[in-house]
Ligand SMILES: Nc1ncnc2c1ncn2[C@@H]1O[C@H](COP(=O)(O)OP(=O)(O)OP(=O)(O)O)[C@@H](O)[C@H]1O
């Protein structure tokens with residue numbers, strides 16, 4: 001164990017990237033006071049099929065990052081947990097990774113790589129549980145023609161701090177779909193970002209989050225359209241209930257001058273289920289070429305739709321059950337995309353529980 | 363035998379310009395097995411009456427009473443009214459994203475019957491109800507009213523009427539937007555519900571054609587927030603011929 005040196009620029013909270021984050025609750029991840037543990041908590045949860053390997057290697061980062069915590073992670077550790085999926089392999093069952101050890105006194109600095117060979121097709125589900133302090137630099141590379149569904153489940157216990165960058169590099173004609181679920185933790189800050197490497201690439205960034213009293217969940221999407229004819233779609237849905245529940249969604253999409261034929265849309269919808277909660281939602285579209293197919297964004301934050309509740313209740317369904325149905329329905333659009341019944345049920349049950357917990361306090 | 367009794371009902375809505383009175387003293391009594399048609403010009407307050415009985419939060423009751431078998435309906439929450447036996451087929455049924463028809467129906471049936479219907483019989487029950495209304499079984503997996511055509515929404519309302527078996531039903535322009543075949547199919551559904559449960563019906567409509575299928579015992583003319591005339595089925599014919607000029611000018 002070692003204390004990290006602090007020769008990095010420590011954010012003050014005035015920076016654009018940090019203006020929403022409660023720095024004091026990051027347990028020293030941002031200012032170098034966190035004590036680094038030697039935990040390597042990420043493990044495979046199921047036997048790996050042939051064509052898939054999971055090893056620890058020394059690897060150089062694939063991408064630059066201007067996130068100070070990611071810089072600290074890279075500075076602290078050169079070992080990378082590497083899940084490699086061989087070219088032309090195809091898996092109908094998901095590959096499960098997860099972590100079940102944690103700790104709040106020390107911080108884990110984790111580097112992860114997921115790489116798909118050409119024309120590989122896979123689903124990877126990462127289950128983040130336990131109470132932990134974790135900073136993670138996770139890079140994904142999709143070789144030409146490959147297809148990855150990448151599901152991350154932030155089901156942390158209540159004291160956890162998780163700050164991460166989930167960065168996908170999507171090569172020619174590759175298809176990336178991420179589903180980011182955040183339902184647990186004290187502070188969760190994820191940067192689900194995408195860079196397109198060649199034409200014909202596409203990315204679907206989906207997410208759901210549910211913050212209850214005191215929780216802070218931030219998702220900062222960034223999609224870099226640097227090449228022509230790539231397609232991106234961002235759809236994040238959140239619900240908030242309870243005093244000082246706070247969520248942040250930032251949707252940065254950059255269409256560079258070279259990115260002709262870009263097609264992009266981003267959407268964020270928030271459901272405020274009680275007073276005292278706050279949802280920040282900032283779509284941000286920067287367009288440097290007019291030669292695109294489409295670019296749009298929408299952001300809504302609202303309360304329960306009275307008409308929907310009335311309709312359900314007029315059929316005898318009690319208020320609490322009607323609310324549960326509406327919230328489940330709201331999230332179902334994205335949760336059902338996970339494509340694994342067991343995981344979907346678990347997430348929906350967790351959402352029910354959060355709603356019920358919130359219902360008792362408001 | 364049930365009786366729904368509406369006495370001197372006065373209702374306002376909250377608008378930007380303050381409270382606006384819409385119902386100005388409605389009196390109406392419906393008994394099990396009876397069908398009461400309500401006809402009246404646009405904006406006269408027919409839907410307001412329907413919603414007020416069902417308990418829509420948008421409306422404020424400023425006077426009068428509504429009772430079902432002597433029990434105060436206005437004191438009940440929306441779901442309690444449904445449990446007491448009231449049903450509203452809406453003029454504009456609401457879309458509920460992400461909630462499947464089958465999940466919705468089962469949740470409603472569970473709430474109204476006090477226990478979850480046995481899965482085996484329930485599946486058959488829903489299938490029968492859908493077939494009876496010529497609805498594609500695929501509707502069961504679709505989200506409630508989402509992307510339904512106008513006519514499909516109305517069929518879905520009447521399917522619920524048959525499955526949920528209320529004592530009293532208010533049908534708010536169920537016939538609007540239905541093609542000739544659908545009108546017959548939906549009317550047959552209402553008649554089956556009447557037959558099966560001795561249902562009392564308030565049928566709000568603009569057209570006499572539905573009355574050829576669902577025979578009213580009484581016809582009420584609704585204008586400017588109250589009932590201004592009552593009669594038998596012949597009154598509907600007279601309205602169709604003469605319009606509402608006689609009533610709105612008064
Ligand atoms: N929220 C509201 N704000 C202002 N006016 C309202 C509101 N809700 C209803 N009203 C008014 O109340 C009146 C009665 O409306 P209602 O929907 O009950 O009429 P209706 O008889 O059902 O008409 P239609 O035959 O067109 O369905 C209308 O003039 C309507 O504009």
Ligand SMILES: [Mg+2]
Nearest residue numbers: 408409410453
């Ligand atoms: Mg109306």
